[in-house]
Amino acid sequence: MEMSESIVDLSAALASAQAELNNPAFDSKNPHFKSSYASLASVRNTVVPVLAKHGLSVIQDVSAVENGVVCVQMLLHKSGQWIRTAGLKVPFDKANAHGYGSATTYARRFSLMALVCVVGDDDDDGNAVSIQQNQRTEKKVEPDLDWIAKIDEASTLDALASVWTTMPKQQQEVLRVLKDKKKKELTAE
Numbered sequence: 001m002e003m004s005e006s007i008v009d010l011s012a013a014l015a016s017a018q019a020e021l022n023n024p025a026f027d028s029k030n031p032h033f034k035s036s037y038a039s040l041a042s043v044r045n046t047v048v049p050v051l052a053k054h055g056l057s058v059i060q061d062v063s064a065v066e067n068g069v070v071c072v073q074m075l076l077h078k079s080g081q082w083i084r085t086a087g088l089k090v091p092f093d094k095a096n097a098h099g100y101g102s103a104t105t106y107a108r109r110f111s112l113m114a115l116v117c118v119v120g121d122d123d124d125d126g127n128a129v130s131i132q133q134n135q136r137t138e139k140k141v142e143p144d145l146d147w148i149a150k151i152d153e154a155s156t157l158d159a160l161a162s163v164w165t166t167m168p169k170q171q172q173e174v175l176r177v178l179k180d181k182k183k184k185e186l187t188a189e
Contacts, residue, residue, distance in 0.1 A: 002084045010077035013054040014116075020050050023119045038120030040109040047116050055079070060111065062104050067091050069100065071107035073115055085111065141170040143178075151178055157186050 004010075024038035024046035038046075051057060055078035062071050068091040075083045090107040092099035113120050147167055154160035164172065164179055172179075 001086055004081045004083075007077075007081050007083060009079040010056070010075065010081040010083065013056050013077055014075070017050050017054040017056060018117055020053075021116060021118055022046065024113075026120070035121065038109075038113075040105050040112075043109050043112050043118070043120050047112060047118065051075075051116070058112065058115065060108050062107060064100065065089060067095070069103045069107050071104070071111045073111050075115060085115065088114075141174050143174045144171055147171050147175055148178065151175065151182050154182060154186070157183065160186060 024042040026036035026038050027042045028037050028039045029035070030037060048058070057076045059074040059076065060071055061073070062069050068089050070087040070089045072087040073085045088107050088111045090103040090110075092103050109120065147163075150163045150167075151160065154163055160179065160182055167175070
């Protein structure tokens with residue numbers, strides 16, 4: 001973060017604005033995470049008028065970088081004092097106009113909320129990030145040769161059912177096709 005030589009007037013104005021600010025309305029839904037959040041428009045409509053009342057304004061400079069965008073903000077005071085943020089980088093999902101637009105909106109929304117300390121989304125206590133990290137680190141389960149042999153050795157439907165119910169869920173997921181094939185064989189006999 002960079003700032004002008006003095007930010008005394010800016011700091012006082014920001015403190016007054018923050019005392020007056022409320023969190024923006026959660027006017028949008030994220031069906032993927034089944035959560036609500038404040039759109040960029042809701043954040044802007046909540047924040048900018050209160051900042052302006054106290055002689056403050058915001059500039060958001062969004063630039064394309066490799067695989068994403070960066071939003072750098074300046075908080076300006078009518079005295080000429082200013083603060084510039086280091087910038088928030090948001091990666092693209094896809095390198096096309098929609099990906100760029102989504103990343104830009106996300107960067108602007110989160111940067112503005114952080115700058116003035118308002119909250120515009122459900123606090124999931126980091127669960128969304130944890131779920132994504134777990135999905136990335138989850139290892140693919142390989143079929144266990146012992147379970148394959150037990151399925152193959154089953155000579156009746158009851159024996160196959162007994163093997164299946166004692167098998168760990170991860171093995172059931174990878175061996176379902178083999179079990180179904182064996183079931184068809186036993187049913188045909």
